[in-house]
Amino acid sequence: MGKKKKNRKETAGLPVIGMDMGGTKILAGVISAESKILGTAKRSTKPEVGSEKVVDRMIKTAREVVEEVGLELGEVAALCTGAPGPLDPDQGIVWNAPNLGWDNVPLGKLLSEGLGIPAFIANDVDLGALGEHALGAGMGTQDMVGVFVGTGIGGGLILSGALRQGWRKAAAEVGHMTILAEGPVCGCGSRGCLEALASRTAIERDIWAGVKAGRESIVPQLMESDDRERLTSGVIADAYRQGDALVIEVIGRAQFYLGVGIAAVVNLVDPEMIVVGGGVVEALGESYLAPVRTVAYQYFMNKRGAKDVKIVPARLGDNAGLLGAAVYARQKLAKQ
Template identity: 50%
Template structure:
């Protein structure tokens, strides 16, 4: 049987990446800026243009592909393809699946962007072959996903995997979700930047914002973090170490509850800093494992697919749903 070619799309607040994917291999791809400030219709137009550029690169048209699957940032209703809430896009109740189906006329599936990224890493990346896996992505926020018995675990309400909102410090910093003490309030790039600001107001010195200006960055990015560490900025080192500590606590909690074979860490910070970022997390986690027997066999590793995890994972999700629909 011919392996289908699927259009996998990773929709982020900054970029849209669309790719033609066959059996985990990206054949052709295209990226565009998302520009959510221009409104919903403008973003839908940009998604369409990104996908059609892939069609052109493949010298193909919509009917040559089995489906389109898009990973969207936020709460997604998989059955209807409605993005119920995507704060980074400013979206509420947007019928993304229907809108794209109207434009292309082929099956369109929608899922959460982190979920599809985790699926990509599980099937074709760092988690390949594992039965139970946890994916944790460190970026603007902290995203995550669960693979249980070889399949994505969404929970009975579809709300499982909100790893960034595991509380690691009761009565701690207020998170963007409104609760106190979430790991995202300590270990995301957004939180680290806020903490550095707060410490500066207390009189601490840092070169972080000078480095941001030199690099032309308006926010704390992975490259700024790396440059600040290379400059031996003490405040950046301290804030990062705290983030690693709380990620270690998070990892230990997840291991104690789910006992996975592997924890795959991804996102820009991990891609930039690699093993040097993960080693302190692993040390802290191991100190807090309840069951020590065989704990050394639990692997904590960096993701392998990078930005391609989204489109590759989306293609896997689409292929599975297509099989289910005819099975």
């Protein structure tokens, strides 16, 4: 016989496992009923090994963090993981994740069977926005949009205090709004998406294009001195602070397009707050966000009280996804 399913009252005070799984790393945390992170564990994703082995790595990471905090899986209410989409959170299926090489993977079912506890999945950026709304920069707001600038640009939509995923569970694809119709090709195949203009990948592309064209830049020197193979957000931030003209120009262009994109979101949704996160934003802080804010306010349709719409930095960093996953898991358990 299978294990008896815990009822809502039995799970209410138990911790949950929050997880964030992307193309680079798997990060898991045990989160208490009071939303405190009791411990974390991390390992590389290694998507090249295939979906089955990646799921095994996720299960091992979950077991590891539970053991680390001195618990057993039977003392955990559920797991929720963020994953790249498109996906179906209701069915627990990742339909397509190009950076993982996944197609039609029943991730929720596999995790639940492997751990013996309920397992939920949701879009990783949705969970980041949910975390910031519940426990970070967006606390107390009813209408908030999270915009996260990293390898790509993702968004998460909170309306009337609740996460809104849309009819096809694909709402708030902020990074794939067309900003410049004849602009650079995006990874999705379209041209001129916000992601192709303002993501860290776009910034990196334009910096290297400038270097190859003969522009002076300290970026190669910084990478050599730090023994880095990749142009990271930290290197970009260092070059920016040291007055690298090429980097300042490229970032200025990305800031402009991000401001235009945020204005488009505000004109459509009219939220109280836009929370902006991601590696470049975290590395440069207000010096990155201030010009974005200035551009956005210029492009708001409703100029009256424009600055009442707060455009603020995210507070939770990598923990946003973990905490959002915990919130999501508890919401799903409460509905069962």
